[in-house]
Amino acid sequence: MSIVDYSVEHPSTELQGFYAWTDTLRGIQYGPGSVSTALPKFFELLGVSKALVLTGRSLYEKSDVVKKVEGILKSINGYGATYYKIGQHSPIAGIRDASKVFIDSGCDVIVSVGGGSPVDAAKAILYYLQQERGGETMPQIAIPTTLSAAEYSIGAGYTDESGKKVAVSSQKLAPAAIILDAELTLATPERLWLSTGIRALDHCVENLYRPLVPPPLKAMGLSALADLFKYLPESKANPKSVEIRQKLQIASWMSLWPIKFGKYSALGLSHSLGHKLGAAYSIPHGITSCLTLAPVVELMSEIGTEQDKEYLAKAFFYLHKPSTGTVDGDVKALSACIKQLVADLGLSSTLSDYNVPREDIPVIAANTLGTETHQLFPETVKLLENLY
Template identity: 85%
Template sequence: MSIVDYSVEYPSTELQGFYGWTDTLRGIQYGPGSVSTALPKFFKLLGVSKALVLTGKSLYEKTDVVKKVEGCLQAIDGYGATFHQIAQHSPIAGIREASKVFTDAGCDVIVSVGGGSPVDAAKAILYYLQQERGGETMPQIAIPTTLSAAEYSIGAGYTDDSGKKVAVSSQKLAPAAIILDAELTLATPENLWYHISSIALQHRLMIYRLSTGIRALDHCVENLYRPLIPPPLKVMGLSALADLFKYLPESKADPTSVEIRQKLQIASWMSLWPLKLEKYSALGLSHSLGHKLGAAYSIPHGITSCLTLAPVVELMAEIGTEQDKEYLAKALFYLHKPSTGTVEGDVLELSASIKQLVADLGLSTTLTDYNVPRDDIPTIARNTLGTETHPVFPKVVKLLEGLY
């Protein structure tokens, strides 16, 4: 995966470009309790008959979310099997095993339930099944219970046998349908939503939930300087950014509010609005760093954004193009904060605001907490940028040093 070279000024800032939906997305159903009516609707719309439910171990064993989805499928005679061994960062072993279960059970659709790992694993499974079956396209219905927004992209990241993050992408991999049912997030563990005893589990779920909200914020911010993003989507991202700043703390204070959770799911959708791109790539430097840190050191995606987003925005005040910095500076208006008087100052203020939000949510952490050796910093920077000769390599090394 590569990132944009932000040290180089683009030759033109004229408004020009193209917008299109992903090829596969047929619909998004949203609202509390909507899963029971949405699944029959999408089964009919997609012409499918039997589903593999794909999820993770914790969600399957320690909540009732997957059982609810299985029950909805059984009610329409559409349940085939459940595979619940999808781990963080979607290891290839689980993808291979799930592919076999899908085939053996005679399934023709995957219903992914959970965060980014099940959604991405479903894309990877369908990608390899398409290769095996000569291009035959099979759909995914995504039911996210976190705010990671993986369901809105055409790409999937998974971890290969060597522990490296690998990406596959195709217009055919984007979910064909998405169900945003906030009631199903109530059982989500808390770092996963923003991410043993019952209290400890609920605290862990809360952290997970909230940390994925910072992941959605990462989408909003990096789309402001990601090339080929149409201006209306940048404005939508700014609006989503404002909602995430508002509703994440409210959700932490009142974790049982379905209304607040539904608003956060909509904000996550707005943070990575479906877009037709020819090739999947990391959004920007924060995401690229997150991919390398997450796969190599088992750091959840949401937590990597808690680590990297604010420092990357601070760096953008120095290396971003004028257009990039102007978009970032606009965030202060959406956060109802006064301008500092300069574009660079406004970008730095945004960075400080993100850092404060992470702290207020109880999500502040360090690379030391995840046992990342300091000696690995040059390797992480090189793997992120592709080469040590990249113009911003020394700055990325310095950024990583500041995460301890």
């Protein structure tokens, strides 16, 4: 069910409103400045009383975003504590430390502020607390300041002691509430903001061939893809525009629209490669998508099913480009457009830039696919070799 709230204290020309989902996700409030009214409203809606604010060091020390959230919580007597040492790819040490702070402070809700790392860390904390407490569910209120879209997923990834990515998944892990306040994104560094926009684009594209995604959500992803191509360059050119940033937050939401899968459905090869590259070599999530998405789309022109390729060709059409005359040609042209967008945003890089040893390529490919005997192993090795 969708509910639109027109009583927000902002001009009617601004992008704003409220959306509610059944089961775990109780509501998404969006609009510039909405955090001040949305946070108290969600506390009342969820029946919670004390929050652990979970965030990263950079956002905490270099902006006033976290202080603003803390201030709102204090005004409703809902502030418990802040943990600001969640690192890139959500290392397990931070998750354990934050769990202790959560328990010791008597908190009953996590308010995550930042990108995918604090959002996923919050999911992991709540997952293990649920295991310890026999299934008791505690909520997360997510306040994203990047475009990674982690807040719309029931899965969470974190890094264990060995540096490997670990995944947990449960319907109960989806945040109970999400606040999309574009004003809070102004402090996000340009490279992080734009690269996580490519991460959202990665969601759009890989949802086109992701199992279990129904056609209406594929159509929504196509629309989001067009918006990301339009508004990411505009945001780079006009970084202080809250209006453009709000449109990008909505596009990020559309890229990974909350859906209740009976079983978690993994995304495609670009995401899988990103998971194996990111934690092991300290490559940010957004940058892994900048590296892998375009070549994976080009590979799909050769290995994708006809239905997959037709959806990808439709994505090229959504960019208002003339057809090359063939489906395969349009898919390759889409790959070229993605590569050009990454370059135009100043986000082009190589595996050499992140000191990924060439001799690691077979292991990365095998870990991504699950085995060296996978039919796509030679193609995946070649793809990785071309990223140097």
